[in-house]
Amino acid sequence: MAKRIDVSGLNAYYGAHKAIDDISMTIEPRSVTAFIGPSGCGKSTFLRTLNRMHEVTPGGRVEGKVMLDDENLYGSGVDPVAVRRTVGMVFQRPNPFPTMSIFDNVAAGLRLNGSYKKSRLKDIVEKSLIGANLWNEVKDRLNKPGSGLSGGQQQRLCIARAIAVEPQVLLMDEPCSALDPISTLAIEDLIGELKERFTIVIVTHNMQQAARVSDRTAFFNLAAVGKPGKLIEIDETERIFSNPSVQATEDYISGRFG
Amino acid sequence: MSVTTSHRHRRVAESRSAVSLQQARLPRWTPPVLALVAVGAGCGIGLGAGLDSTIQWGLIAALVFIFGTYALTAAVEGARQAKDRLATSMVWIAFLLAVVPLASLLWETVARGSKVLDGYFLSHSMGTLPDAMPGGGIYHAIIGTLEQVGLATLIAAPIGLLTAIYLVEYGRGKLARVVTFFVDVMTGIPSIVAGLFILSVWILILGFGPSGFAGSMALAILMMPVVVRSTEEMLKLVPNELREASLALGVPKWRTILKVVLPTSIGGITTGVMLAIARITGETAPVLLLVWGAKTINNNPFEGAQQSLPLYVFQQWQQGSDASYDRAWAAALVLIAFVMILNLVARGIARWKAPKH
Secondary structure, three states: OOOEEEEEEEEEEEEEEEEEEEEEEEEEEEEEEEEOOOOOOHHHHHHHHHHOOHHOOEEEEEEEEEOOOOOOOOOOOOOHHHHHHHHEOOOOOOOOOOOOOOHHHHHHHHHHHOOHHHHHHHHHHHHHHHHHHOOHHHOOOOOOHHOOHHHHHHHHHEEEEEHHHOOOEEEEOOOOOOOOOHHHHHHHHHHHHHHOOOEEEEOOOHHHHHHOOOOOEEEEEEOOOOOEEEEEEEEEEHHHHHOOOOHHHHHHOOOOOO | OOHHHHHHHHHHHHHHHHHOOOOOOOOOOHHHHOOOOOOOOHHHHHHHHHHOOOHHHHHHHHHHHHHHHHHHHHHHHHHHHHHHHHHHHHHHHHHHHHHHHHHHHHHOOOOHHOOOOHHHHHHHOOOOOOOOOOOOHHHHHHHHHHHHHHHHHHHHHHHHHHHHHHHHOOOHHHHHHHHEEEEEEEEHHOHHHHHHHHHHHHHOOOOOEEEEHHHHHHHHHHHHHHHHHHHHHHHHHHOHHHHHHHHHHOOOHHHHHHHHHHHHHHHHHHHHHHHHHHHHHHHHHHHHHEEEEOOOOOOOOOOOOOOOOOHHHHHHHOOHHHHHHHHHHHHHHHHHHHHHHHHHHHHHHHHHOOOOO
C-alpha cells in the first residue's frame, strides 16, 4: 500500500517568486517524516507539491521530479486528479463540508469519484471512522452535520475522509495547530497507528511533536526574507534532535532563533 | 498653542482622576417622552402659526427633538453623551424618512386597491368591456406576467449562473476582466434601451410580431447582470479550504464545483435569482414596446400580444375613468403582493439551505 517518495531537484514558484529551491529527499514508506523550520521557509509549499496541490494556487508552478515508487508525479500525461487520489491530504484548519452529514463527509471522496453500493459505502465509512478513532464518538449521529463536532473531532473527521479513499501517502499540513492538547494527543496517537498502513508526511511548528511522532525529520530554512526556502538536512529524528550535522539545525531546535 | 494644549491635558487629567466611574444618566424613558413632546410641539406650532403643510409640522417636530435631546443630554450627562444621542436621533429620523413613504405607499395601495380586488377580478380578463365601465379583471395580465417572467428566468438564470461560475472558479486574465466589464455595463442599461434593442433585432430586422417571448428576451437582458453579480458574491463567500479539501480527495474540479461549491452557496444564489425576478416583474417599458398589451387572455407567449401586470396598471391609469383607476390600484396591489411573496420565498429558501451548524 504505502509507497516511497523520491524527490530530486524540485523548485516551486508563485508567479515569479521562487518559494523553494532545489530540494531533493527520500521519504520512506510506512514511516512518519516531519518537516520543521521557521515560517515562510517553504515546508507547506513543498508538502503541497507532493500531491500537485501547489498548482491549484494561481501562479503556482513546479520544476523537478517527484517519484512515487517508479512513477514521476510531474511526468507528462499524469493526471493531477489521479495523483491526489493516491496522495491524500489533511489541512491545518479542520474543513469538513458544511452541507454534508458526518457520514456524507467521510463518503465524499468515494461518492464524488464514482458510484458505490450503499452497503459497501457503509463499510468503508465505518472502517475509516474507526481508523480515525472517531467511530465511538459519532456512531449514533452519523446523519448530523459534520460542522457540529468539536475542532479535534472535525480534524479526525477530515482524516477519516482522507483515508476513506485509500491513498498510499497521507500529507498533513500542521494538523494540530488549531487544536487543544487533548485533541492533539488523540491525533498524534492516530498518526502512530496510521503509519502502519500509510506513508505519512507531517508539517509541524511544534518541535516536541516532531520528536514524538516522527521517524525522520527534515529541517528547512531560508537565507533571508524573500529568498527561497531550502532543505538544510534530513535524518533520523533522534539524530536531528540530539546531534544534528548542521549548526543551523541545532540553533533552531535549541531555540536560538526561529 | 502647545502651552494651551498641555494645559488642557493637565486639566483633563486632573478632572479624570477626580471623577468616579459613575455619572448622571437620563432615565430610560427620556427619548420616547422627548419624541412625544417634539411631535406635540410640531403640531402646536403648526396649528398656532397656521402652517398648511404637514411636512413643515414634521420638520419642526424633528428639529425640536434633535435640539431638545442634545441640550438636555449636554446639561445632564455631558458633551460626549450629547453627541452620541445627537447621532442616534439623526439615525432615527433618517429611518423614519425612509419608512414613512414606504408605509404610506403600502397603505395607499391597500386602501384603494382592495376596493375591486376579489375572486372575480383575479379570474377574469377585460374582454370586450369598455374601459369606463366597472368590472373586468387581471387574469390575462397575471398569465402574461407569469409567462414572461418565467421565460426570462429560464434564459437569464442559467446564463448568469454559468457566467458567475466562470468568473469565480476559472476566470483569469483578460477574458475575465472583459466579461466583468460588460456585466457592469449591462447593469446600467436602462430598461427602455433593452426593449429598443430587442425591438430592432427581433421585430424590425427579423420581422417577428409582438409576443410575450420578445418581452422575455428584453427582461432577460435586464436580469442577467443582477444574477451574475449576486451569484459571484455568493461563490466568493465559499471558503477556499472547501475547494482544496475536495480537490485533495482527488475530486475533479468540475465535480468539486457541482457537489461542494454550489451546494454550500445554493441558498444565497437562489435568493439572488429570486430578487432578480422580483426586480424584472415590475418592468413596464420593454413590455410596452414588445408585448404591446392585450385585453383578452392569450396563453401562448410565443405568438401575439399579451398583457402584463405593470403594463395593465399603466394602461388602466391612462384611461382616466374612475372604474379604471380602481382597477389600476387593485392590479398594483397584486403586483406588490407578488413581489413581496417572491422576497419572502427567497428568504425562506436562504434560511432552509444555509449550511447547518
